[in-house]
Amino acid sequence: MEVLQILNEHGEVDSGLEPDFSDEKLLEVYRSMVLARAFDKRMMTMQRQGRMGTFAPNIGQEACIVGQVTSLTKDDWFSPSYRSFGAQIMRGWSMKHLMRLWAGFHDGFPPPKDVNDLPFSIVIGSHVLPAVGIGMGMNYKKKRDCVLVNYGDGASSQGAVSEALNFAAVYKAPVIFICENNGWAISTPTKKQSANEVLATHGVAHGMPSIRVDGNDILAMMCATKEATNRARNGEGPTFIEAITYRMSLHTTADDPKVYRNDEEVKVWESRCPIKRFETYLTNKGILDADSIEKMVTSCNDEAIQARDAFYAMPPADPTEIFDHLFNTIPEELQKQKEEYLKRLHQKGVDE
Template identity: 40%
Template sequence: MTRKSKKDKEALPKPESGETQAAFDAAAAAYAEAEAQGDMLQIIAPDGTIVRPDLLPAPEQRLELYRQMRRARHFDERGWVLYRQGRLGVFPPFGGMEASQVGTAAALTKNDWLFPTYRDTGAALTLGLPIARTLAYWRTSPHGWQMPADLKVLPFYIPIATQYPQAVGAALAEKRKGTQNVAMAFIGDGGSSEGDFHEALNFAGALNAPCIFILQNNGWAISVPTRTQTRATNLSKRAEGYGIAGVRVDGNDVLATWHVTSQAVARARRGEGPTLIETVTYRVKAHTVADDPSRYRTEADNAGWAEKDPVNRLRAHLLAEGILTEDGEAALLAEVAQEFEDALKEADSYPDPTPAEILEHVFAEPTPQLLRQQAELLAEVQG
C-alpha cells in the first residue's frame, strides 16, 4: 500500500452521489437477494434469531467464537486510537468483518497454514498470533516481522493475490509429506480480479490440493465497488470453472462461517480437495486509517450494514439462549481489555530497531548479497 500525496488525493475525481448510492444499493441488494434465494448459508439472522437450529454448534463453541470476535474488535478499535497517538503505523481496519475472519480461522489448528492479507489481523489473532508481535508488525518494527516458530502464519500480505498460489504450494507440500494439514488463504473481492486468483484455483483443482480459499466480498476494493470490477453477482460460482467446491455464506454470521469452513477443512483433510468460500460482508470502515472514504461514499451508505453487525448479532443470540449473561460479558470484556494492555506494554518495551535489522528475517540462511549489503549499511551508519 503506497500513500498518495495530498496533491494527488485532491486530484482524484469524486464520484457523483448517484454513483456511490448505486454502489451501495448493489451491495445491499446482493445480500438481500442471497438471503431470499437461500444460496447464502445463514444460521442466525441479523436480529439474533435462529434460522438453522440443526446447524448450531455446541454452546461452548459459540461462546468461544464470541470471545474471539471481541478480541478482534478490541484490537481494531484500539488500533485507531494508537494510530492517532502516533503509536501505530498505517493500519487497515476490519471492524464489521470479525465473523468473516474469526469464523474461518477458528476452523484451523496450529498445524495448518494461514496466508492473510493486510486486512486479516483478526484471523491471525484467532489462530494464535500474539498481540504484542502484531502491534510490532503494524509499527514496522523487526520485532513483528518474524512469526512465532510454533505458528504457520505468513506475514500480512501487502501485494494483492500473491498469497493464493503460495498457499497452494504450502498445501501441496503438506500433501506430499503425508500430513492432513491444510492451507488457508484470504483475498478480497478486488483481489479475485487478479490473475493469481484464477491461477491458484486452477492449480489447486488440478492437483487436488488441501487448500481453503477465503474470498471476503466486502463490497469495495479501496474506492472501487464490486459491481465495477465484475458483472458476476455470486463470486463463489467461480469455483465451478476449476472443478472445485464453492460455497457462499453470510460473512456477518460467525456460526455459519465457522460451519462451512469446518466442513471444507474436514473435506480437505480427507483428501477431497480445495474449497472456495465467499463470505458476503461489507467494509463499513475506511480502507486504511489514512484513507478518506467520504471521497467515494457517504456515511449513510453504511447504515444498513450496521444492523447486520456480526458481534451484536451473536451477542443477541447468546443472551437470548442464556449462554451469556450481562455479568459474564462484563468479565469477558475486562479480560480482553487487560490482555491488550499487557500486550501493548510488552510491545512498548521492545528496543528500537537498528538499521541493519531491515535485512534480517529475509532468508533462513543469509545470501552473500545480503551479508554484503548488511556490512555496507553498518559501515555507513558507523561512519
C-alpha cells in the same frame, strides 16, 4: 447462488440449520471476536497518536475473519491477508507480536514458534499461490492436513489468484479459499471491478465446490469452513467460500471512506454487526447476559492495553537495520549509502 445464513441480522437462529457447538466453543469464538475489536480500536488510537504505522482495521468483519479458522488444527496452515489479525490471535499470535509487525519491526513478521502461519503480504493476492504449493506438498507427503487462505474481493481480479484456483482444482490440493467480499476494493465497489458480482462463481468455473456465506454470521462461517476442512482432509480437494461482509471502518488508516461511500450505506451494515448478532444469540441461549458481556468487553480492552504497554516498553529499532537484511554480503555501493546515512543520522542542520 443462494447465501448460507444461520443467524439473521437480528440474532435469530434457523433451528433447522443450528449447529451443535459446545457452549465453551461458542464463548471462545465470541471472546476472540471481542478481542479482535478491542485490538482494532487500540491500534487505531495508537496510529492517530503517531505511535503506530499504517494499519488495516477489521471492524465489521470479525465473524468472517475469526470464524474461518475455528476448524483449523495446529498442524494445518493459514495464509492470511493483511486484515486477518483476529484469526491470527486465535491461531496463537500475541497482540504485542502483532503490534511489532504493524510497527515495522522485522521480528514481528515471522509467526510464533509452532504456529503454521505465513506472514501476510502487502502485494495483493501474492500469498494465494504459495498456499496452494503448501497444499500440493501435503498431498505429496500424504498428510491429512489442510491449508486455508483468505483474500478480498479486490484480489479476486489478480491473475495469480486464478492460477492458484486452477492448480488447486487440477491437483486436488487440500486448500480452502476464503474470498472476503466486503464490497470495496479500497474505493472501487465490487460492481465496478467484476462483471459478475457473485464471486463464488470463480470457484465453480475452476471446478471446485463453491458456496456463498453470510460473512457476518459466525455460525454460518464456522459450519462452512468445518465442512470444507473435512473435505480437504478426506482427499476431496479444494473448496471456495465467498463470505459476504462489510468493512465498516477504513480500508487503512491512510484512507477516508467518506470520499467514496455514503453514511446511509454504512448505517445499514452497522445494523448487521456480527458481534451484536452473536451476542443476541448467546443471550437467548442463556450463555451470556448483560453483566457477562460487560465483563468480557472490559477484560478484552484491558488485555489490549496491557499489550500496548508491553509494546511501548520494548526498545526502539536500530535504524541501521534497514541495510542489514538485503544481502548476505553488503555491496560496495550500499555500504557507501550506509556510511552516508550514519553520517547524517545525528547531524543537525543542513549542509551548505
